Amino acid sequence: xxxxxxxxxxxxxxEGNPLTVxxxxxxxxxxxxxxxxxxPNRGLQFLLKYITGDNLVKGSYGFEAEFNKxxxxxxxxxxxxxxxxxALYFCAVRDRGDAxxxxxxxxxxxxSLAVNP
Amino acid sequence: DTEVTxxxxxxxxxxxxxxxxxxxxxxxxxxxxxYKQKAKKPPELMFVYSYEKxxxxxxxxxxxxxxxxxxxxLNLHLHALQPEDSALYLCASxxxxxxxxxxYTFGSGTRLTVV
Numbered sequence: 001x002x003x004x005x006x007x008x009x010x011x012x013x014x015e016g017n018p019l020t021v022x023x024x025x026x027x028x029x030x031x032x033x034x035x036x037x038x039x040p041n042r043g044l045q046f047l048l049k050y051i052t053g054d055n056l057v058k059g060s061y062g063f064e065a066e067f068n069k070x071x072x073x074x075x076x077x078x079x080x081x082x083x084x085x086x087a088l089y090f091c092a093v094r095d096r097g098d099a100x101x102x103x104x105x106x107x108x109x110x111x112s113l114a115v116n117p
Numbered sequence: 118d119t120e121v122t123x124x125x126x127x128x129x130x131x132x133x134x135x136x137x138x139x140x141x142x143x144x145x146x147x148x149x150x151x152y153k154q155k156a157k158k159p160p161e162l163m164f165v166y167s168y169e170k171x172x173x174x175x176x177x178x179x180x181x182x183x184x185x186x187x188x189x190x191l192n193l194h195l196h197a198l199q200p201e202d203s204a205l206y207l208c209a210s211x212x213x214x215x216x217x218x219x220x221y222t223f224g225s226g227t228r229l230t231v232v
Contacts, residue, residue: 032218
């Protein structure tokens with residue numbers, strides 16, 4: 001079965017330090033990969049996606065993610081965390097096929113990031 | 118305009134009420150989605166409309182009734198809901214449902230409380 005794992009429920013990091021939020025997936029072929037962020041009492045905001053090409057993808061608010069095909073991972077990173085980055089982060093994947101359930105996004109359970117001043 | 122607008126932002130309704138949630142986008146996106154989200158959980162897909170036709174219904178109870186009057190609007194009609202239906206309801210749109218990996222643009226959601 002297709003699945004997305006975010007192994008950490010919570011990540012704590014000091015402001016100014018680098019942050020990593022992990023995501024691994026189990027989807028056949030080469031899926032589309034996404035990161036979304038949700039601030040308290042808000043909807044989801046798109047951060048970045050991997051479709052093809054360079055394995056390092058740059059997105060909004062200084063975030064980037066590295067696609068690693070051999071490890072089936074798509075970890076989210078930021079060189080220097082801000083307190084305002086504190087939010088809930090979701091990894092999502094979608095099969096490249098267009099038939100049936102392949103059209104749906106598969107979501108990870110989310111990782112709560114807390115950046116401490 | 119790069120937004121998805123949802124109204125109302127908050128809704129409290131009794132179990133015998135009928136209400137509607139509204140979603141609007143003017144980005145020319147041809148796919149629109151309804152999701153349900155419980156606190157600190159990932160969103161759960163409910164319905165997908167592609168080119169104003171219902172594409173996916175995730176076996177949602179009939180007390181939830183979607184409608185897509187035109188390419189910019191998506192409604193969710195609610196009737197005889199249960200307290201466990203209380204959640205954040207999110208609308209999203211994407212350029213297309215299929216094809217290249219289009220990202221979704223989400224609205225801020227409607228916080229629904231069923232009493």
